[in-house]
Structures are given as C-alpha cells and as structure tokens.
C-alpha cells in the first residue's frame with residue numbers, strides 16, 4: 518500500500534507513469550504529447566514506412582519495446598521490435614535490433630518513429646518552409662528584374678543600330694544619286710567630245 522502511494526507521488530501527471538522531459542526542439546507523441554526525442558538525435562528523415570515517412574533517431578525516451586521479431590521491410594529483412602509510447606501505449610515505430618546487411622549496419626540499435634504518429638518541432642519546420650518560399654520568391658523577382666534591365670539595354674542597342682542603319686542608308690542613297698549625277702555628266706562630256714572631235718580632225 519505504502520509502496521504504491523510512493524510511486525503515485527513520484528509519477529508525472531494523471532497517467533501515473535513517470536515521464537522524462539526534454540529541453541529544446543522536441544518530437545512528441547501525437548496521441549498524448551509525451552516527449553519522445555530531440556531533433557538533434559535525428560539521424561535521417563528520408564525513411565519510407567508503410568504509412569508514409571519515418572525518421573531515424575539515435576535516441577528516444579519514454580518508450581517501451583515489444584518482442585523482437587523478424588520483419589521484411591522495404592530494404593531487407595531485419596530483427597525489429599515495436600516501439601510504443603509508455604504514456605498512452607500507442608505503437609509509434611520500431612527499433613532495429615539486428616541488421617544483417619553491412620551497408621545498413623548503421624541502423625542497428627536505432628529507432629524509427631513514424632512521422633504521422635509524432636508531433637515534430639512544427640513551428641520551426643513551417644518557419645523554414647516559409648523562409649525557403651520567401652527566399653525563392655525574392656530570388657525570382659531579382660532574376661526577373663535582371664532580365665527586364667537586360668532587355669531594355671538590348672532594345673536600346675537595337676534602336677541605336679536602327680538609327681545608324683537609317684543614316685547609313687541615306688548616305689548610300691546620297692552617294693548613289695551623286696554617282697548617277699557624275700555618270701550623266703561624264704556621258705554628256707563624251708557626247709560633246711564626239712560631236713566636236715570630227716570637226717577638228
């Protein structure tokens with residue numbers, strides 16, 4: 518009797534289960550908000566589970582392990598144990614107990630928490646995404662500005678070239694008419710010579 522009283526006093530909250538608390542960006546049980554892991558213990562976010570994404574953690578707390586069993590996962594056969602939240606009992610992922618493949622050895626002793634079973638440091642995630650979005654938008658508008666400026670310069674050059682071409686054309690036509698003039702004068706000279714010459718000979 519006195520023993521169970523002691524345990525109740527030591528336990529956290531109404532669940533009667535003593536939960537550890539974490540400081541910093543944390544992952545919590547979606548069901549009951551129990552602290553499960555720190556984001557600094559995320560090894561990889563690129564795992565695929567049956568129900569979607571899973572994160573690989575090097576360390577988790579407030580969990581209990583189920584029985585070890587062989588399971589065929591996407592990348593091979595592993596000995597795994599289900600991982601449950603000790604506060605609410607929901608299965609939130611699994612632990613890689615034994616890994617056969619040499620290339621996957623790094624997973625051994627680590628935990629997968631399924632993304633849809635946990636609450637991440639969501640504020641930070643969405644902040645990052647928003648920042649990324651703003652960054653891309655700013656970059657895009659800078660590129661557009663640059664293109665517009667460049668297009669204006671190209672247009673200016675084209676306009677200048679056009680003006681120059683027009684001047685050149687009018688000069689050519691001036692010269693052409695001058696040549697015509699000279700040619701007809703020459704013709705006149707010749708015919709005058711021809712007309713005069715026989716008389717002198």
Ligand SMILES: [Zn+2]
Nearest residue numbers: 546549602605
């Ligand atoms: Zn829970």
